[in-house]
Amino acid sequence: MSTASRRARRLVPALAALGVGALALAACGPAGSPSSGESTGExxxxxxxxxxxxxxxxxxxxxxxxxxxxxxxxxxxxxxxxxxxxxxxxxxxxxxxxxxxxxxxxxxxxxxxxxxxxxxxxxxxxxxxxxxxxxxxxxxxxxxxxxxxxxxxxxxxxxxNIEGFWYNKELLSDNGVEVPETWDDLVSAAETLDAAGVQPFSAAGKDGWPVTRLVGDYIFRDLGADALQKVADGEAKLTDPEYVAAADAVAELGKAGYFGDAVGSVDYNAAMNTFLTGKAAFFYMGSWALANFADEAQNQIGGPDNIGFARFPAVDGGAGSIDEIPANxxxxxxxxxxxxxxxxxxxxxxxxxxxxxxxxxxxxxxxxxxxDNPPADLPSTTQAVQAEIEAAPSSVLWFEALFSSEGTSVSQTNGGGLATGSVSGQQFMELVQAANDKG
Missing domain, CATH: 3.40.190.10 (Periplasmic binding protein-like II)
Structure with missing residues (x-):
């Protein structure tokens, strides 16, 4: 087979599960590692x-x-x-x-x-x-x-791929905004930027999933790394008040207009462009975006050196840790x-x-x-990601990782409503929980 050009081919992670019918799988004994055997030839x-x-x-x-x-x-x-x-x-x-x-x-x-x-x-x-x-x-x-x-x-x-808030260093510095370490810090930063005429966040409301990522991360920071596993196991529901609080927190950002005008019509590429042309200060995204950041034609805000990475902030009094990095x-x-x-x-x-x-x-x-031997010419953003990965003791999944295919679809379809403020946290969680209950 011929080798195609070697390049980073992913811009967006695989987000929705494929709906496929189950076929019987032939069991081959226990799932442990077998002992060494004969050569298979290839x-x-x-x-x-x-x-x-x-x-x-x-x-x-x-x-x-x-x-x-x-x-x-x-x-x-x-x-x-x-x-x-x-x-x-x-x-x-x-x-x-x-x-x-x-x-x-x-x-x-x-x-x-x-x-x-x-x-x-x-x-x-x-x-x-x-x-x-x-x-x-x-x-x-x-x-x-x-x-x-x-x-x-x-x-x-x-x-x-690790996920978090990428930020425009110059925009934050010009407006006296520190890198947020808590959710309250993030909300305060958004208020300051908005008052200065700077759009706080770029998000793909049309795609929905970048917004739902924020809901999941808030849940992990507030309730702990096992919070969504409890939902999958039936020990909790997304409609429980402590879970709804996470969706409400994101919806409040939307109501305040911090995601910009007409965010419901903004897709992934447009959201990337908004950030890389200096029209928004923060961009929640995964490290698969490094290729975009390194592309001089796309990045018009000073190259990778003007882009910083911040972990999703802590929630005051929350059971989760800021060291548990969202990842896939x-x-x-x-x-x-x-x-x-x-x-x-x-x-x-x-x-x-x-x-x-x-x-x-x-x-x-x-x-x-x-x-063992990273290239000496790695962009600063790639170096930052590598350092984060090496330092992180553990990780957490994304919001829909353990959902049914229908639950995933409903979540992503309605995620943009949180960013526009047209859907409340309660409404969003009711829709997603109902879809998951159907299986």
């Missing part, structure tokens, strides 16, 4: 057609750091269109035909089916056996474990348990040891692997 990889970064990095490794692994079990790569991804993975799994390595299912619940059926490697055990358990950043490992809810690692983070792992990769042996183990070890440095140097992608 190391197969299956990815999405649209993603060239992962396969490009693997091919680079096969010619350099993983050359010995390539000789023992040559890399054989194939791809499927992303629009068919989960459906095709289900079909392959039902036929016991998963590749040695593949991009993980887009729907966490489907990954849970693979895990329960014993079809994917327990990488907590495998990495420990291979002596490379320390090659995964703690925050990335925390994110994957929370996503699949099993307490073990079943995928590797080929990218790792983009598209992680899983490994089939069937036919796992020495050759696949050697590939996994080599990937764990070398993927982080290679993908950062070649594609500018920040992964969840440990980086």
């Amino acid at each position: 190391f197969t990889y299956l990815g999405q057609t649209e993603n060239t970064t992962i396969v490009g990095t693997l091919e680079t490794l096969s010619k350099d750091q993983c050359a010995a692994e390539e000789e023992a079990a040559p890399l054989k790569a194939d791809d499927i269109a992303g629009t068919q991804w989960d459906q095709q993975l289900q079909l392959l799994a039902s036929q016991d035909g998963l590749s040695s390595m593949s991009m993980a299912a887009g729907t966490p619940s489907l990954m849970s089916q693979f895990i329960d059926a014993g079809q994917v490697l327990n990488l907590s055990e495998t990495l420990d056996e291979l002596g490379v358990a320390d090659r995964i950043q703690p925050a990335a490992e925390s994110t994957i474990k929370a996503l699949y809810g099993d307490g073990s690692l079943y995928a590797l983070p080929t990218e790792f 792992v983009g598209i992680p990769v899983m490994f089939a348990q069937k036919n796992y042996g020495d050759d696949t183990g050697a590939w996994i070890k080599c990937i764990a040891e070398n993927y982080g440095d290679t993908v950062l140097a070649d594609s500018g992608v920040v992964s969840g692997f440990v980086v």
Whole structure:
């Protein structure tokens, strides 16, 4: 297979789960790591057609750091269109035909089916056996474990996106605004900026999800990192007063007009442009936006050096910690348990040891692997993200991570209403809870 140009191909994370029917999965025994076996003759990889970064990095490794692994079990790569991804993975799994390595299912619940059926490697055990358990950043490992809810690692983070408030350093300095550390600080900063004629926040109200991210983060800071897991487990509801308070807090920003005029018609690209042309001071977004920040044609506010990163602020008296960084792992990769042996183990070890440095140097992608030798010419924003990842002890998921597909859709459809002030926190939470209850 030919290698497409290596570049960071994601501008927006995978946000909505694909609605797919369940197929019976053939169980292959326990989900733990099997003992080493015979050579299978090749190391197969299956990815999405649209993603060239992962396969490009693997091919680079096969010619350099993983050359010995390539000789023992040559890399054989194939791809499927992303629009068919989960459906095709289900079909392959039902036929016991998963590749040695593949991009993980887009729907966490489907990954849970693979895990329960014993079809994917327990990488907590495998990495420990291979002596490379320390090659995964703690925050990335925390994110994957929370996503699949099993307490073990079943995928590797080929990218790792942290989220928070990016800010225009010059706009904050010119208006005497300090980087907010608490929610009250953030509201005060918005009031100051608005009074000075500066739009406080840029947000994609049309897409909805950047606004709902704020609701989820507020919940985590106020109620603790397990707050939305309790909702998923049926121990709490989004309509409980303490959860509604989070949506109300975001809706208050919308009522005050802090997201700008007609925010309900602003999509992702327009919101990015608003921030990068100096028309808004803050922009809540993930680190996948680094490519935009480094693009001189897009960034008209002084380049990456004029952009700072602030963690989502603490909520006074809240049970959560500002150190628990909101994150997602983009598209992680899983490994089939069937036919796992020495050759696949050697590939996994080599990937764990070398993927982080290679993908950062070649594609500018920040992964969840440990980086030993970062490029000297990394933009300041990328350096900041790398430092945040290395310092973060754990992470929290996004608002819809554990929702049903219908709950996710309803949340994102109505998120823009919070930014315009047309939907109250109570109304929003009632709509989303009802959608989740339907399953």
